[in-house]
Amino acid sequence: VISYIALRGRCRYCGAAFSLRYLLVELLTAFLFTWCFQVTGLGPELMKALIFISFLIVVAFIDYDHQLILDKVLIWLGGAGVFINLGLGFTGLTDMIAGSLLGGGLLLVIAIVSRGGMGGGDIKFAACLGLWLGWKLTLLALLLSFLLGGVGGIVLLTLKRKGRKDFIPFGPFLALGAFFAGLYGWQILRWYFQHFMR
Known part of the structure; x- marks a missing residue:
């Protein structure tokens, strides 16, 4: 951020202009990292959150720009999720496998029923999220992503950033749902069961 401002958005060597996107992504990353610290404090939970958020940012922006989620x-x-959860004792192997099957399986069913309404990258992304979150938080992340996707789609149509026939990538909404589920998932579930499952 400091170098971008000091160099006025240009390369030090050739003078070529950098896209404002670089600055915005760096600011967003710093903001989300600070948010995570405020929620988790210092400790293993913060390390897990920062690594998770970094992956979510990469996937979300690549999918938004190119409608593609790289294998x-x-x-x-997925590998980082397994390593961190098992190494630090956050989530058990059975819970991770169940989360992966649930996340990928639900979106696979949607893709089949909708005849291509859900991309293969989204299916694999959801399966990887399950390895990080476990099955309960994965289900919550999917529900949140559908809600956020609906709201986001309406906003994009209203602002005429997208047309009715345009493809709207779902990866960013999956990432956003996973972000909130990862940070606030257990609080959301407790609130829900306290108020609606008595």
Whole structure:
């Protein structure tokens, strides 16, 4: 951020202008990292959250720009989830496998029923999220992503950023749902059961 401002958005060597996107992504990353720290404090939970958020940002922006979720990124995302959860004792192996099958399986069913309304990258992304979140938080993340996707779609149509026939990538909404589920998932579930499942 400091170098971008100091160099006025240009390369130090060739003088070529950088897109404002670089600055915005760096600011967003710093904001989300600070948010995570405020929620988790210092400790293993913060490390897990920062790594998770970093992957979510990468996937969300690539999918938004190119309607593509790279397998290389997903392999690292899934592998990191398994390593961190098992290594630090956050989530058990059975819970991770159940979350992965639930996340990928639900979106696979939607893709089949909608005849291509859900991309293969989204299916694999949801499966990887399950490895990070476990099955309960994965289900919550999917529900949140559908809600956020509906609201986001309406906003994009209203602002005429997208037309009715335009493709709206679902990856960013999956990432956003996973972000809130990862940070606030257990609080949301407790609130729900206290108020609606008595």
